[in-house]
Amino acid sequence: MLSTNSIDTILTDSTEIAASTILSGGIVVFPTETVYGIGASSYNFESCKKIYEIKNRPSDNPLIVHFPSIESIEKACHMNDRARKLFQELSPGAITIILKKKDERIFSNGLETLAVRIPSHPSILELLNKSGPISAPSANPSGKPSFTREEDVIREFSGKVDCILQAAAPTLGLESTVINLSSGDIVLLRPGSIDATVIEDVLGDKISRKISNSQISPGIKYRHYSPNAKMILVDSFEGFDFQELIEKEINSNKSKNKDELPISQNHFKVAKIGFRISKPTQFDRVVHQNTEYAYFLYEFLIDCDNQGIDLIFCERPMPGDLNETINNRLNKASSGV
Ligand code: AMP
Ligand code: MG
DSSP: OOOSOOOOOOOEOOOOHHHHHHTTOEEEEOOOSSSSSEEEETTTTHHHHHHHHHTOTTTTTOOOOOOSSHHHHHHHHOOOHHHHHHHHHOSSSSSEEEEOOOOSOOOEEEEEEEEEEEOOHHHHHHHHHHHHHEOOOBBBBSSSOOOSSSHHHHHHHTTTTSSEEEOOOOOOSSSOOEESSSSSSEEEEEESOOOOOHHHHHHOEEEEEEEEGGGGGGGGOOOOOOOOSSSESSSSSTOHHHHHHHHHHHHHHHHHHHSSOOOOOOOOEEEESOOOOOOOHHHHOOOOHHHHHHHHHHHHHHHHHHOSSSSEEEEOOOSTTTTHHHHHHHHHHHHHH
């Protein structure tokens, strides 16, 4: 039996060992091109449920099922023309499509649909070809930013999972785009590393952002990607008065913690991420394009937690590629919902 309390975790670069761990009911943490995932065999319901315990994931939030090919998805789901076209054009890659489930043996957390994806990370394709479908959410404690660095997953998951696959780290930094094609409409459930406009171009059709109650992705309602510190989103750092808001925050902390010693200006730690940072401190992250912003955002937020940052300023992304996705993550992370 697996236990969440300190089990032996194998660190390996062998997809053979990772696959045999999956096939024998174990839990494996692995990198994909988007973020790290924590996975189990989709045919093993007990192991899939174990992932919820390890991540402290709300029990009604289903998992994405990872497949090695379109043919393998067709055996598990009812494929339709739009989905086939998207998989042919954009997979392997960072797109996840919700389809009606066909193969009852696959874990869907009680739903009649499956979220399916073909990752492009070569080691994971190799793993999936050996293990069969793997159900995997992002590898992070539920509600926190997803991990994009091996050191973070080793620190968090050693002693909690059976195996950590050591392969090339994610190159994108934000999760896949989730589209619902199970009901006749085309609905964007989660913006992601592939822009919705790219999907619209492939389909020659508009994607709806209006999610009806029956289509709601169970994961949407939960707290996501949030660091410990308060986050302030700023349209542009150009000429922005940081000091005024820093002082306001220090004063409001003072009035909240009347019995504690007030934090002095010198001990109050501020971190910023954005394009226009004039004199970056050791805590700041300067980015030059949206792709770089996407790549560094979670890593930056995790560093903020590790360094005990008190206040975070994030500049809004540039217009264009990944704007909708980065804004989605900033809005969720800062609002705590
Ligand atoms: P993650 O936890 O990062 O892997 O995100 C997976 C996302 O896909 C969550 O928002 C889930 O709610 C969503 N998802 C997975 N399966 C389904 C499904 N069958 N229907 C709708 N959304 C799903
Ligand atoms: Mg996640």
